[in-house]
Amino acid sequence: MAETSGVCNLTDCLCSVTIDSSVEGDGTHGGFIGVQSKNGGNITLEGCAFIGSLLGADTNNCGGFVGWRTKQITISDSIFAPESVTVSGTGSAVFARSIASVNNSYYFYALGEDSDNRGKQGYSVTAGENVTLALSGEETQYKVSGITACKNNSGLQYNGT
DSSP states (O other): OOEEOSOEEEESOEEOOEEEOOOSEEOOOBSSEEEEOTTOOOEEEESOEEOSEEEOTTEESOBSSEEEOSSOEEEESOEEOOSEEOSOOTTOBSSBTTOOEEESOEESSOOSSOTTSSOEEOOOOOOOTTOOOOOOSOEEEETTTTEEEETTSSOEEETTO
16 A cells, blocks of 8 residues: 555555565655555554565665554564565665564564664574474464464464474
8 A cells, every 4th residue: 555544454464565666766665555644543563474575776765564654653463574675775674664663573684774673583493304393372373464473472473484
């Protein structure tokens, strides 16, 4: 969505869009939302996964989930696992530019310079032969996005990883 104009709640969304930008400079592109309108309401993304691509070697100032925010954004139990990223990290952010509240969320690509607000680095763990790997605690499954989130914040599982 290019711009939100009211309260926006996205739950259990999987985004595999490819944004192929020809903008030279500030693109303000986002995997789910480009811009949160100044007149818009708060945005909440829960159980969402971005697995698409952010392309454009001459484009900067992008967000993995939201290109620019003007009000409160809360992102929880979500994963930024892009297939490909060629936009510049200059002015860009893993989840949302202009800082969002990020809870129990992971990234597999460190887009931009927002090291204080990018969630947690995700890793792929593969169990060897005769080994079972399971998350602990109560789980919430987001069926569309393929995410399983543990209620005790011990981690996330995305499509079996």
